[in-house]
Amino acid sequence: MNDRKVDLKFIAEKAGVSVSTVSRALSNNSMISLKTRTKIKALSAQYDFRINEAARAWKLQRTGIIGIGRLNDSDADMHNSEPFYLEMIGKVADALGANNYNLLISPKSFESVAGFLTSRVRQQVDGFIFVGQGMRHPELNQIYNAGIPIIVWGADLEDRQYNIVGTDNKLGGYLATQHLLDRGKRRIAFFGLPDNSESHLRFEGYQDALCRFPVDGAPLESVIVPVSFKQDKAEQVIADFLSESIDIDGVVCASDVIAMITLKNLQKMPHPKRVPQDVAVVGFDDVLLASMTSPALTTISQNTDVGATFLVSRLLQLLEKGSIEDEVIEPKLVIRQSS
Amino acid sequence: MNDRKVDLKFIAEKAGVSVSTVSRALSNNSMISLKTRTKIKALSAQYDFRINEAARAWKLQRTGIIGIGRLNDSDADMHNSEPFYLEMIGKVADALGANNYNLLISPKSFESVAGFLTSRVRQQVDGFIFVGQGMRHPELNQIYNAGIPIIVWGADLEDRQYNIVGTDNKLGGYLATQHLLDRGKRRIAFFGLPDNSESHLRFEGYQDALCRFPVDGAPLESVIVPVSFKQDKAEQVIADFLSESIDIDGVVCASDVIAMITLKNLQKMPHPKRVPQDVAVVGFDDVLLASMTSPALTTISQNTDVGATFLVSRLLQLLEKGSIEDEVIEPKLVIRQSS
DNA sequence: CTGAAAGCGCTTACAG
DNA sequence: CTGAAAGCGCTTACAG
Secondary structure: OOOOOOOHHHHHHHHOOOHHHHHHHHOOOOOOOHHHHHHHHHHHHHOOOOOOHHHHHHHHOOOOEEEEEOEOOOOOOOOOOOHHHHHHHHHHHHHHHOOOOEEEEOOOOEOOHHHHHOOHHHHHOOEEEEEOOOOOHHHHHHHHHOOOOEEEEOOOOOOOOOEEEEEOHHHHHHHHHHHHHHOOOOOEEEEOOOOOHHHHHHHHHHHHHHHHOOOOOOOOOOEEEOOOOOHHHHHHHHHHHHHHOOOOOEEEEOOHHHHHHHHHHHHOOOOOOOOOOOOEEEEEEOOHHHHHOOOOOEEEEOOHHHHHHHHHHHHHHHHHHOOOOOEEEOOEEEOOOOO | OOOOOOOHHHHHHHHOOOHHHHHHHHOOOOOOOHHHHHHHHHHHHHOOOOOOHHHHHHHHOOOOEEEEEOEOOOOOOOOOOOHHHHHHHHHHHHHHHOOOOEEEEOOOOEOOHHHHHOOHHHHHOOEEEEEOOOOOHHHHHHHHHOOOOEEEEOOOOOOOOOEEEEEOHHHHHHHHHHHHHHOOOOOEEEEOOOOOHHHHHHHHHHHHHHHHOOOOOOOOOOEEEOOOOOHHHHHHHHHHHHHHOOOOOEEEEOOHHHHHHHHHHHHOOOOOOOOOOOOEEEEEEOOHHHHHOOOOOEEEEOOHHHHHHHHHHHHHHHHHHOOOOOEEEOOEEEOOOOO
16 A cells, blocks of 8 residues: 655656656646656646645645625624525635635624634635625725725725725616606605615615606605615514505515515505505515515616626736726616516 | 734744744643733734734644535536525534634535545535535545545435435425325425435425325325426426416425425416415425515425534534534424415 | 744745 | 755644
8 A cells, every 4th residue: 555645746756857847747837848747747647646735825825715705784784694695605606616716705794894804714815705885884995905805795985995896786776766667656665774885875776766757746755664684673674664654656675685575564464465566566686586486576686697707807806916997787677577 | 114024933033932932822822821821912912913824724734614515416406506505505604603614615516526526625625515415425425435524414325424414304395295285285296306315305205195194095196296406497397387287286395496486387377376275385495585485485494504503513523533423403394374 | 831843745936 | 948945834742
């Protein structure tokens, strides 16, 4: 039995060359003659050599791993089970794979800037993707200023220093609302938190659409119901609102989860509302299951495929070149049966 | 400006001790006097020292990272956007975090044993979690035999050598079917692939329940419709089946996604079926959104919270002690409105 | 209780 | 086209 460790040195001895040559040959360096390269690759395959990634990472000061996570919003918290976030993780992992990078998930959202900076994750990755800004825009600036290569899925907020890739949330809110107006709805509510960056922008778009609507007489009233992205909190607020005031015929929701909870609550009221006839509902995100609700959910697609691809390509560019441009992705109205 | 790198050596000089002492002090080694430890920790905080994880990982031959992924089933493929898988990832990440480990996602499911063994991921993690067996049970044995510390979310299949944590799928299928029988349903179909480990066991439970049912005269017929876990394929097969034969009053589904597609299709038929009056539907998994469909989905909960906790604790135990016991988790029927 | 020294396996600038 | 050597920053067995 040959239990000797198969490392560069081992292959070098078998090939009768130096370790340097093996290293170069395996990285296909053209300095090395094709003949030598071929021979070394064959030996490497024969002895089932696998490079020690830890040694390599240390030498190169580069791990080949990108991290993903979020800064924790006490209230608007979307933790590790939120569908949109999880889908984004899956898409980002795919996009990274195409570039021979892997994805590290931070186990929980970070409580603070210091929490992130001192985290083990930060030392294990080459760069980091933050999904969403929530109410943590200033902290993201701080992290950027600490010199960590980051990119953020989010919007162009004031005094922003870090780079972003994100959906035009305001346009999304506008499209959703305009669509309900087109459907003849006139008493449209917005379900979402006003103090969270993402949903605030969506709310602005909603207001815009209402303002621009050609009114004859009284202006269209804007109604904002502070519904959290968190499922349990959202359930409560929506149920309460619907049980008290049902004088609405449309709802623009800040997320698909909020929309699904709304659908459910409308249908289980004492006098159930028909969707879309009595109340039409539009979601936001277009998560996988949005197409499978009944009625299937009309929603604003954030196009996470494109989003993830940009997040990855931009971040890798940032690592290489040190600077990049931001990317704003146009949201798309996906019309299904709930409107 | 002091641009000097802050490493152990730097702290050692400031403290007037050796690098060894600093290393020991920071890992709170009681060999070092409390006074020295305190002093060194203070300096370390003052100079914002962060250990170089790459150097540490290399020295210790241990990364503090666990990988997660799956072997690819051509047909039953559940890729990086499948809700159950993504939720499991989130839960596992949380459970790992509590143990100061991080989670690495393999960008895509692996095509082959060799694909996994030669992957970069495999070199970057201390252990690996495979979610699901699908039709790849023999390959999982191969990977185990290659000496990689793995644990598999799955069932106790024949000739199994690797360790598992998993739901009792057969019992789950049984509970779902028995529940529909209790509801008075007598023409119950099973929607799921017969050749996939997970859904096959669920199917066996379904058959069991049908067989045990006290019949007067003709036995209850078992109907299996080969519905893939993949959304697009599933849509097609379900739509076809429902358009041809609607002589059923209940459906046991191999996943919640399948169940949701079933709900949708039942409701958009030329002559829509009422759920649960005409056809009752039971899902499997209990993903987050299962409680938000309308009607809300009755399903078999896989209890991923407990599952993820076991996957993690068992794998870490395997890394420490080299051997562990398997863990079978009891599924739970969650009754909602679809049945 | 503390220190000197070996060693973890690579990559690459430099020399030839 | 190839090799010798430095160096990436830790941990820990051994010596004192």
